[in-house]
Amino acid sequence: xxxxxxxxxxxxxxxxxxxxxxxxxxxxxxxxxxxxxxxxxxxxxxxxxxxxxxxxxxxxxxxxxxxxxxxxxxxxxxxxxxxxxxxxxxxxxxxxxxxxxxxxxxxxxxxxxxxxxxxxxxxxxxxxxxxxxxxxxxxxxxxxxxxxxxxxxxxxxxxxxxxxxxxxxxxxxxxxxxxxxxxxxxxxxxxxxxxxxxxxxxxxxxxxxxxxxxxxxxxxx
Numbered sequence: 001x002x003x004x005x006x007x008x009x010x011x012x013x014x015x016x017x018x019x020x021x022x023x024x025x026x027x028x029x030x031x032x033x034x035x036x037x038x039x040x041x042x043x044x045x046x047x048x049x050x051x052x053x054x055x056x057x058x059x060x061x062x063x064x065x066x067x068x069x070x071x072x073x074x075x076x077x078x079x080x081x082x083x084x085x086x087x088x089x090x091x092x093x094x095x096x097x098x099x100x101x102x103x104x105x106x107x108x109x110x111x112x113x114x115x116x117x118x119x120x121x122x123x124x125x126x127x128x129x130x131x132x133x134x135x136x137x138x139x140x141x142x143x144x145x146x147x148x149x150x151x152x153x154x155x156x157x158x159x160x161x162x163x164x165x166x167x168x169x170x171x172x173x174x175x176x177x178x179x180x181x182x183x184x185x186x187x188x189x190x191x192x193x194x195x196x197x198x199x200x201x202x203x204x205x206x207x208x209x210x211x212x213x214x215x216x217x218x219x220x221x
Contacts, residue, residue, distance in 0.1 A: 024059040027213070028067040028074075030082040030108070034089030039066075040113050041083055044189035051189075051206040052213055056146060070094040074101045079216045080108050083186045085115040088123045095126040102127070102169075102176040107216035110179040111186045114159050124169065124177070133167035133179055142166070142178060145214040147207035154204040156197065157184035174219065178212055185209055 029045060031038050045064040052058045064081070067074050070093050074080065080101075090098065102108060110120055121133065136142065136152075143149040143166075153164035164183035168175045187195055188205020197205075 023061040025078060026061040026065050026076075027079040027081065028065040028077040030080050031066050031068045032082070032084075032088050032090065032094075033069075034087040034119070036084040036086040036088050036116065036119065037113075038082070038084050040085065041186040041190055043191045043194065044083075044186040045081060047191065048189045048206060048209045048213070052210050056210055056214055058213075068094075070097045072097075074098070075104065075106065078105075078107065079213055080106065081111065081186075082108060082120075083111045083113045083116075085113050086119065088116065088119040090123045090126050092126070095123070099127045103171055106176070108177045109212055109216070110177065111184075112179070112181045113184065113186060114157075117181060120179070128169055128171075131169050131171070133169060136166045136168050136175075136178075140166075140168075141219075142175070142211055142215045145211040147211050149208060149211070153180055153183045153185070154188075154201070154208055155183055156188040156201055156205050157195070159184075175215075178216075180208075180212075 027045065027049065029038070046062060049060045049062060049064065053060055065077065067077060067080065069090055074097060098108070112120070124133070138150060138152045143152055153166045155164045159182065162182045165181045167179040167181060169177040185205050185208060188197060188202050189209055192199070192202060
């Protein structure tokens with residue numbers, strides 16, 4: 001609890017500094033090693049940020065930062081997003097840093113962009129050997145923030161004819177990591193011309209992304 005309070009105080013302090021830049025806080029994309037394309041979906045986070053600022057009255061910096069797994073700067077972001085298609089490798093020091101960040105109050109959203117699953121599950125066991133990803137029930141509050149998803153995650157892109165699933169890592173009753181699988185939320189956040197998705201699919205993706213971000217920022221309240 002003390003670590004969580006310290007994390008919140010740090011975020012509030014960063015918010016005071018950020019106010020000089022006319023935004024309340026920034027979110028970040030996680031840069032990792034192993035060769036996977038951590039930089040995928042270049043337009044996704046700016047679009048999600050814009051959507052949240054317009055529809056949830058948030059005041060997030062319009063462009064995301066990039067933060068490395070092992071960097072102390074990780075602790076300056078209340079919300080970190082991770083995506084990619086392929087290999088992920090955390091060193092022991094990186095795994096420990098990510099663990100400290102998450103148990104201190106941070107939040108990680110992992111979005112499998114197709115092909116990441118086998119790698120991220122193995123690496124997150126380095127971070128939390130005592131925990132498993134658990135599938136969240138459809139009545140979990142992450143699915144009923146401003147937007148309601150009675151059947152859990154929306155399906156944005158089809159790959160293997162599997163249903164979308166939302167998994168979580170829960171530490172002392174708090175959801176600290178949300179893993180969206182077989183949905184491609186990040187693709188749905190991209191500029192419309194990137195994937196030519198129907199507008200209703202883009203809106204579903206953005207609304208679910210807004211729910212995740214809203215939940216991550218308010219679950220202490």
